[in-house]
Amino acid sequence: MNWKLYKxxxxxxxxxxxxxxxxxxxxxxxxxxxxxxxxxxxxxxxFRELVSLQKTWSNKNMSKKVDKLEKIVPPSKVKWSKKGKxxxxxxxxxxxxxxxxxxxxxxxxxxxxxxxKINRNNSSYDVEFKYKW
Amino acid sequence: MSFLGxxxxxxxxxxxxxxxxxSHSVNIMLTPQFYTLKKEELPLKYLxxxxxxxxxxxxxxxxxxxxxDYLVYKEENEWIFIAYDLEAISNFLISKGIKPxxxxxxxxxxxxxxSFTAPVLLGEREALVSLDNTVVIIPKIALDEKxxxxxxxxSFTPKxxxxxxxxxxxxxxxxxxxxxxxxFMLFAFMFFVEGWRYSHDTQATQEEMQMLLDEHPSxxxxxxxxxxxxxxxxxDKNERKKREIVKTLAGMIFKGVKVGSFSLNEKAFQVExxxxxxxxxxxxxxxxxxxxxxxxxxxxxxxxxxxxxx
Numbered sequence: 345m346n347w348k349l350y351k352x353x354x355x356x357x358x359x360x361x362x363x364x365x366x367x368x369x370x371x372x373x374x375x376x377x378x379x380x381x382x383x384x385x386x387x388x389x390x391f392r393e394l395v396s397l398q399k400t401w402s403n404k405n406m407s408k409k410v411d412k413l414e415k416i417v418p419p420s421k422v423k424w425s426k427k428g429k430x431x432x433x434x435x436x437x438x439x440x441x442x443x444x445x446x447x448x449x450x451x452x453x454x455x456x457x458x459x460x461k462i463n464r465n466n467s468s469y470d471v472e473f474k475y476k477w
Numbered sequence: 478m479s480f481l482g483x484x485x486x487x488x489x490x491x492x493x494x495x496x497x498x499x500s501h502s503v504n505i506m507l508t509p510q511f512y513t514l515k516k517e518e519l520p521l522k523y524l525x526x527x528x529x530x531x532x533x534x535x536x537x538x539x540x541x542x543x544x545x546d547y548l549v550y551k552e553e554n555e556w557i558f559i560a561y562d563l564e565a566i567s568n569f570l571i572s573k574g575i576k577p578x579x580x581x582x583x584x585x586x587x588x589x590x591x592s593f594t595a596p597v598l599l600g601e602r603e604a605l606v607s608l609d610n611t612v613v614i615i616p617k618i619a620l621d622e623k624x625x626x627x628x629x630x631x632s633f634t635p636k637x638x639x640x641x642x643x644x645x646x647x648x649x650x651x652x653x654x655x656x657x658x659x660x661f662m663l664f665a666f667m668f669f670v671e672g673w674r675y676s677h678d679t680q681a682t683q684e685e686m687q688m689l690l691d692e693h694p695s696x697x698x699x700x701x702x703x704x705x706x707x708x709x710x711x712x713d714k715n716e717r718k719k720r721e722i723v724k725t726l727a728g729m730i731f732k733g734v735k736v737g738s739f740s741l742n743e744k745a746f747q748v749e750x751x752x753x754x755x756x757x758x759x760x761x762x763x764x765x766x767x768x769x770x771x772x773x774x775x776x777x778x779x780x781x782x783x784x785x786x787x
Contacts, residue, residue, distance in 0.1 A: 352654040359661035366668030373672040377679040384682040391689050394702060397709035401716075447727075451720045456712060460723075462739040464751070469736075 400454045406477040413449060417442050431455075435471040443469045450475075485581045487631045490570065491614075493600045497574045505575070506584045506633060508605055509614055511566050513538060514587055515558040516611070524549060527556050535560050548585060548639060552610070559585050563641060582638035586612040589635050595627040596620055715743070718787055722746055726783075729764045733757040737780060747784040755779055 403409075410431055414424045421442075423434040435446065443462070450457070450473065459474040488497070491508040515534055521527050531547035539545055539560055548559040567577055586593070586605060593607035604617050604626065620626075649657070689696075696702050719741060726748055730736065733753035740747050752758035758779045765773035765783055773783045 352649040352651065355654050356649060356657045356661070359658040359665070363661040363665040363668065366665040366672065370668040370672035370675070373675040377675045381675075381679040381682050384679070384686055388682060388686050388689065390706065391686070391693075391696070391702070394696065394706045394709065395689075395693060397713055398705065401709050401712050447723065451723060454716075456716060457719050457741065458743060460719075460739070460741045462736060464735065464737050 401456070401477070403454055403477065406453070406455065409453060410455065410477070413446070416446055416449060430474070430476045432474045433472070435469075437465070437468040438471060439468060443471065446471060453477075487584070487629075487634045488575075489586075489597070489599075489605075489629045489633075490566075490573070490575075491599045491603075491605075492569075493603070494573055499575060499579050502579045502581050503575070504581045504584060504634060504638065505570065506586055506589065506629075507561070507566065508586050508599065509612060511569070512559050512561040512585050512587075514611065515560075516552075516555045517558065518554055519556050521556060524551070527551070527558070531558050531560070534558055546639070548588075550588075550637070557587065559587060561585070561639075563639075567641065577641065580641050583641055584635050584638040588637075589633045592633045596624060597629045598626045715787065719746075722785075722787075725768050725770075729761060729768070734761055743787070745784065745786045747782070749776075750781040750783075752779040752781060 407426075407429065410426070413431075413433060414422055417435060417438060421436050421438065423436075425432045435442075438446065447462075450460070455475045455477045457473065457475045459472070461470075461472040463470045486501070486503045488503045488505055489508065490505050490511070492510050513535065515538075517534065519527065519530075521530075527549045528547065531549055532545070535545070535547075535558070543562040543565060545560045546563055548561065550557050566583065567580075570580060571577070590607045590610050590612050593605065593612055596604040596606045598604050598617065599614065602617050603614050604620055605612060606615055606620075607613075696705070722741070726739070729750070734757060735751045737749035737751045738747075739749075750761055752761055755775075758775050758781050761781045762773050762775060765771075765781070770783045770785055772785055773781060776782050
């Protein structure tokens with residue numbers, strides 16, 4: 345048999361074989377890799393979310409940040425009690441502007457509000473809150 | 478089966494040759510009976526330029542009824558042009574018992590002109606000789622009596638020859654072969670690249686995960702991660718809800734509405750809005766319902782009371 349008789353067919357067959365190998369290689373990679381990759385990607389996403397949540401709700405600098413709530417109004421209006429990672433504060437006779445500023449600041453902080461009370465007293469407001477971080 | 482064409486037996490083909498009975502493939506060397514030769518000194522630098530003008534050089538020399546192919550090469554300062562009819566050659570070889578599939582490569586005697594140092598006998602009447610570097614057939618009687626003929630063997634095989642494409646029953650032409658092979662190779666390349674990309678992506682994601690684990694050694698354990706995630710997700714959800722409620726209630730304050738009291742803890746909240754009149758109170762109730770505070774109700778003295786669980 346003269347191999348040259350079928351040289352062209354042989355070349356095409358080899359190229360076809362190579363293409364089929366590539367196709368099966370790709371499919372194998374997809375079927376074995378996709379499930380694993382999706383699972384790993386999900387784990388990475390969860391991990392990043394966890395790190396972000398931990399950073400937000402367990403901020404080590406929060407103890408210093410909450411101190412500015414004491415200075416937001418004149419000292420005569422504040423009764424301040426901070427123990428460890430817990431804070432209890434009572435504010436008396438706040439005008440609406442001071443109330444707004446206080447509430448906005450509290451809400452912008454990543455702290456766990458345990459209790460928040462606002463009472464109108466004639467034209468002023470009394471505020472009491474407890475929170476931890 | 479040899480893949481090296483030049484290692485095959487070289488058979489000299491001439492019109493008066495005997496019928497062959499071959500059991501193996503051979504290379505064929507053709508005498509000038511099967512080709513037309515032209516030598517030209519041309520100011521050409523590249524082979525493709527010479528090939529392009531080959532057919533025009535033979536205008537008027539060849540029979541129009543035949544289809545010719547051309548072999549072109551350079552020898553010292555001259556370009557050698559050989560015109561041949563592959564179909565006629567193939568038919569001749571078949572008539573001599575040489576099947577197309579038994580033909581490896583076809584060479585032309587002119588290509589081996591330097592090997593014809595002595596005459597090669599073609600049967601009893603003719604001889605193949607090289608005169609002025611041109612291989613020609615002459616009558617045997619014209620040979621010098623003193624000159625001794627040499628035996629034609631494989632040593633006459635030139636380096637390059639013609640592969641008889643299309644002379645035998647190949648299903649695909651060279652163009653079709655190149656086209657199909659290129660098409661399949663292109664797809665093969667694309668599939669391999671795509672497969673590699675998937676494999677690489679998986680690896681990159683795993684590396685990213687490992688990097689995160691290295692950065693946060695305290696979160697190595699899956700159980701620890703799940704536990705911490707559950708804790709902080711609950712905190713995040715509850716605290717966002719508390720802030721959202723305060724924001725919504727603040728948005729319900731308009732002209733004629735004042736906050737009387739507000740109380741919020743881990744489980745519930747309640748609020749009392751003091752309204753200037755019943756119309757304002759009614760409008761506030763509508764706003765509360767719109768914000769899905771369905772417990773909103775009007776108390777005595779145009780006070781709107783809302784109490785909901787978190």
